[in-house]
Each structure stands twice: as C-alpha cells, then as structure tokens.
Amino acid sequence: QVHLAESGGGLVQAGDSLRLSCSASGLTLNKFAMGWFRQDLGKERDFVAVINWSDGDTYYTDSVKGRFTISRDNTKNTVYLQMNRLKAEDTAVYYCAAYRSTDVRDLYYYTARRRVDYWGQGSQVTVSS
Numbered sequence: 001q002v003h004l005a006e007s008g009g010g011l012v013q014a015g016d017s018l019r020l021s022c023s024a025s026g027l028t029l030n031k032f033a034m035g036w037f038r039q040d041l042g043k044e045r046d047f048v049a050v051i052n053w054s055d056g057d058t059y060y061t062d063s064v065k066g067r068f069t070i071s072r073d074n075t076k077n078t079v080y081l082q083m084n085r086l087k088a089e090d091t092a093v094y095y096c097a098a099y100r101s102t103d104v105r106d107l108y109y110y111t112a113r114r115r116v117d118y119w120g121q122g123s124q125v126t127v128s129s
Contacts, residue, residue: 001024001026001117002025002026002027002098003022003023003024003026004022004023004024004096004098004118004119004120004121005022005023005025005096005120006020006022006094006095006096006120006121006122006123007020007021007123008020008021008123009015009032009074009094009123009124009125010096010125010126011127011128012067012085012086012125012126012127012128013089013126013127013128014054014088014127015084015085015086016086016127017082017083017084017086018083018086019080019081019082020036020080020081020083020094020096020123020125021078021079021080021096022034022036022079022080022081022096022120023076023077023078024077024078024079024096024098027077027098027118028073028077029053029072029074029077029078029079030053031053031102032053032098032099032100032102032117033050033051033052033053033099033101033102033104033107033110034050034051034053034070034072034079034096034097034098034099035047035048035049035050035051035070035096035097035098035099035116036049036050036070036079036081036094036095036096036097036123036124037070037094037095037097037113037116038090038093038094038095038125039092039093039095039122040091040092040103041116044104045095045113046061047061047110047111047112047113048050048060048061048064048068048081048094049061049064049068049070049081049083050070050097050099050107050110050111051070051071051072051079051088052067052102052104052107053102054102055088056071056072057107058070058107059108059110059111061111063077063089064083064090064096065086067083067084067085067095068081068082068083068084069081069084070082077123080082081094083125086125086127087127088127088128088129089127090125090126090127091126092124092125093122093123093125093127094121094122094124095119095120095121095122095123095124097118097119097120098114098116098117098118098119099115099116099117101115102119113121
C-alpha cells in the first residue's frame with residue numbers, strides 16, 4: 001500500500017524559509033515522478049513543482065520560480081520542497097503527489113491534478129505578513 005507522509009510545515013513570517021519533506025512507502029521512488037501541490041481555504045488545489053525520476057529535471061509554477069526548489073533522495077525515498085523568501089500568499093496546505101507516468105518529456109504534463117496517482121495527507125504552511 002502506497003503511503004506519502006508530509007512533514008515540515010508550520011507558522012513562519014514573511015521572508016522566512018521552510019523545508020517540506022515527503023516520505024514515501026509502498027513504492028519505489030525512482031520509478032515515479034514526484035510533485036507538490038497546494039490548496040488554500042476555499043480554493044482549488046494548484047500545482048507547485050515536479051521532479052522527474054530519471055534525470056532530476058524540474059518544473060515550477062511561475063509564482064514560486066526562484067524561491068522554491070524541489071529535490072529528491074531516492075536512497076531515502078524522500079522528496080523535499082525548499083521554500084525561501086516566503087510570502088503571505090504561499091499560505092496553504094501543501095500536498096505531496098506521486099505520478100506513475102514517467103515517460104514524459106514535457107513536464108507541464110504533471111501540472112494537472114488528474115495526472116496524480118497518489119496523494120499525501122497534507123501539511124499546513126502559514127506565512128504571516
């Protein structure tokens with residue numbers, strides 16, 4: 001049974017940094033593309049970032065480019081999201097996502113929620129201004 005467990009969320013001030021972790025079990029991480037989505041109250045769950053399994057190529061939504069970095073450690077079956085220079089608008093529940101589809105050249109493919117095969121339970125990030 002696949003299980004994704006996020007950790008590392010919390011309450012910070014604008015300009016601070018946080019690192020989210022997603023620990024995966026029940027799957028072999030190096031056979032999945034991995035990503036992060038976020039959802040604020042009353043809004044849809046939106047794509048944040050993705051990293052593919054083969055060469056570590058990444059793709060980000062425009063609002064986090066230059067501030068967030070997604071990475072993976074296949075030996076630890078863990079994916080990370082380093083978030084720097086946080087803003088109040090980054091406040092949301094952050095969800096880890098796993099995709100079975102890996103033979104994809106254009107990483108924009110992974111921005112659609114329907115492409116996700118497995119979700120984590122979410123981790124709250126609150127940024128005070």
